[in-house]
Amino acid sequence: MNRYPGETRTLIAVDCIIFGFDGSDIKLLLIQRGLKPEKGKWSLMGGFLQPNEDLQQAADRILKKLTGLEGVYMEQMRAFGDPQRDPVERTLSVAYFALIDIHRYEKQLSADYHAEWFHVKSMPELIFDHKEMVEIAKKQLRYKASLHPILFELLPPRFTIPQLQMLYEGIYDTNFDNRNFSRKVLSTELLVKQKEKDKSGSKKGAYFYRLDKRKYKANFHAFLNFIPNPDKLLL
Amino acid sequence: MNRYPGETRTLIAVDCIIFGFDGSDIKLLLIQRGLKPEKGKWSLMGGFLQPNEDLQQAADRILKKLTGLEGVYMEQMRAFGDPQRDPVERTLSVAYFALIDIHRYEKQLSADYHAEWFHVKSMPELIFDHKEMVEIAKKQLRYKASLHPILFELLPPRFTIPQLQMLYEGIYDTNFDNRNFSRKVLSTELLVKQKEKDKSGSKKGAYFYRLDKRKYKANFHAFLNFIPNPDKLLL
DNA sequence: ACAAAAGTGTTCTCGTTACACCCATGT
DNA sequence: ACATGGGTGTAACGAGAACACTTTTGT
Numbered sequence: 001m002n003r004y005p006g007e008t009r010t011l012i013a014v015d016c017i018i019f020g021f022d023g024s025d026i027k028l029l030l031i032q033r034g035l036k037p038e039k040g041k042w043s044l045m046g047g048f049l050q051p052n053e054d055l056q057q058a059a060d061r062i063l064k065k066l067t068g069l070e071g072v073y074m075e076q077m078r079a080f081g082d083p084q085r086d087p088v089e090r091t092l093s094v095a096y097f098a099l100i101d102i103h104r105y106e107k108q109l110s111a112d113y114h115a116e117w118f119h120v121k122s123m124p125e126l127i128f129d130h131k132e133m134v135e136i137a138k139k140q141l142r143y144k145a146s147l148h149p150i151l152f153e154l155l156p157p158r159f160t161i162p163q164l165q166m167l168y169e170g171i172y173d174t175n176f177d178n179r180n181f182s183r184k185v186l187s188t189e190l191l192v193k194q195k196e197k198d199k200s201g202s203k204k205g206a207y208f209y210r211l212d213k214r215k216y217k218a219n220f221h222a223f224l225n226f227i228p229n230p231d232k233l234l235l
Numbered sequence: 236m237n238r239y240p241g242e243t244r245t246l247i248a249v250d251c252i253i254f255g256f257d258g259s260d261i262k263l264l265l266i267q268r269g270l271k272p273e274k275g276k277w278s279l280m281g282g283f284l285q286p287n288e289d290l291q292q293a294a295d296r297i298l299k300k301l302t303g304l305e306g307v308y309m310e311q312m313r314a315f316g317d318p319q320r321d322p323v324e325r326t327l328s329v330a331y332f333a334l335i336d337i338h339r340y341e342k343q344l345s346a347d348y349h350a351e352w353f354h355v356k357s358m359p360e361l362i363f364d365h366k367e368m369v370e371i372a373k374k375q376l377r378y379k380a381s382l383h384p385i386l387f388e389l390l391p392p393r394f395t396i397p398q399l400q401m402l403y404e405g406i407y408d409t410n411f412d413n414r415n416f417s418r419k420v421l422s423t424e425l426l427v428k429q430k431e432k433d434k435s436g437s438k439k440g441a442y443f444y445r446l447d448k449r450k451y452k453a454n455f456h457a458f459l460n461f462i463p464n465p466d467k468l469l470l
Numbered sequence: 471a472c473a474a475a476a477g478t479g480t481t482c483t484c485g486t487t488a489c490a491c492c493c494a495t496g497t
Numbered sequence: 498a499c500a501t502g503g504g505t506g507t508a509a510c511g512a513g514a515a516c517a518c519t520t521t522t523g524t
Contacts (some may be wrong), residue, residue, distance in 0.1 A: 003323045003324050004246060004283070004323060007283045008246075008284075008285070009245055009246055010244055010284065011239060011243075011245075012247070025252065028433065048242045048243070049245065051243050052318050053318065055314060078313065079311065079313075079314045080290075081284065081290035081291075082289050083286065083287050083288065083289060088238045089238050090286070092284075092290075092327070094314045094316070135291060147382075152324055197443075210259070223465060225342045230458060234287050
């Protein structure tokens with residue numbers, strides 16, 4: 001089978017950076033490592049690429065194993081290839097980042113992995129180069145979200161505009177004018193207003209909206225501009 | 236040395252998508268494969284990742300071997316992991332794309348590889364999944380160039396604004412208003428006007444400019460807006 | 471009645487676009 | 498003289514930002 005003679009073969013891992021949003025904070029799902037080395041330390045969920053499996057399939061498999069979820073938004077970020085990144089044995093890692101509605105996450109599934117959600121601003125130490133991966137993923141998320149409507153992937157099917165705004169404000173660590181924000185969002189026509197209101201956040205209550213999935217898919221690559229002065233926020 | 240037992244190790248390749256601009260067309264540097272399989276067919280320049288070499292080093296090594304150039308703009312695109320992508324043996328490929336000033340390319344160096352520049356619109360058949368890589372690279376280039384000033388990497392140290400415009404028009408396959416274009420470009424203050432003019436393109440002649448490298452680096456991540464209506468051009 | 475969040479209306483400003491027109495020069 | 502591309506001036510337009518103010522309802 002090995003027909004390129006004289007070349008070195010290397011382990012390939014896939015690691016998933018899994019973002020969630022609990023209504024006020026952006027969080028990351030980490031697992032506590034059961035194996036040596038670095039047993040007890042926190043880590044991204046990952047696994048080795050299997051024969052006859054492509055990268056996306058490996059990422060899906062790994063995400064499902066931890067969260068039970070399928071059909072989740074996930075994109076390849078980049079490969080990490082420092083020869084020393086894994087002290088046990090050279091392993092190239094292809095990192096994926098995933099956005100999930102945190103409420104769909106089933107806790108019992110993760111019992112095997114000792115998984116926990118961490119606020120992105122107060123994360124524990126991570127093994128290997130996982131901290132770097134997370135930093136890059138955070139940047140990438142900001143970058144992408146400033147241009148494309150991916151943050152809807154973090155929200156439940158019904159959400160309010162103030163909730164959406166909190167999410168954007170969390171990602172960009174800043175505050176937007178709520179009046180201009182809601183108008184901008186609605187001007188995309190990606191949202192469908194529901195009859196009910198969410199009264200948990202205020203006395204007046206805010207209308208629920210749903211994503212118009214057809215328009216969402218069709219306009220996914222169109223630029224948007226929810227973020228005032230994006231070039232002022234170093235992305 | 237191999238201490239993760241029971242896992243499969245895989246060949247890792249790095250392939251470079253090398254863009255150039257000859258003053259009127261955007262081109263891609265391809266090599267004609269000397270080895271079986273697919274001997275005689277065209278291919279991206281690539282090579283296997285070596286022990287103790289990280290991905291960027293491998294990409295630099297490969298680019299230098301073909302073009303003699305160092306210090307070139309190059310960024311990782313993504314990894315391609317289809318188990319069947321190389322019929323000889325499973326090989327994961329990490330693709331990089333590079334932007335070079337075509338005039339710095341030294342032809343003799345490539346004699347070993349039978350390299351040739353191809354217009355991006357009339358490319359020969361490529362081996363494996365290299366066509367897909369090229370398509371993705373073209374998209375990525377458009378995307379990135381619509382937001383960041385990377386296309387300067389394709390130009391010689393001295394260039395005129397009409398040349399720059401031709402480059403942008405080639406990338407986006409459209410025409411811009413030259414009057415508005417030059418104003419937009421100059422408003423970034425990234426360019427320094429030279430005393431001489433380039434008289435080859437017109438009777439009046441167009442002033443040469445140089446990049447202000449300090450400002451270029453400082454503002455690299457700032458958004459720009461040379462492309463009118465970017466959301467109308469499906470990027 | 472009041473507080474507090476949601477959301478509408480309106481004005482100002484500035485960047486983009488479209489296009490008339492002038493400039494420089496080789497033939 | 499005139500054709501050709503390079504470049505400036507300018508007016509109309511529209512999107513974004515700022516903010517006063519109204520709406521709704523729980524306490």
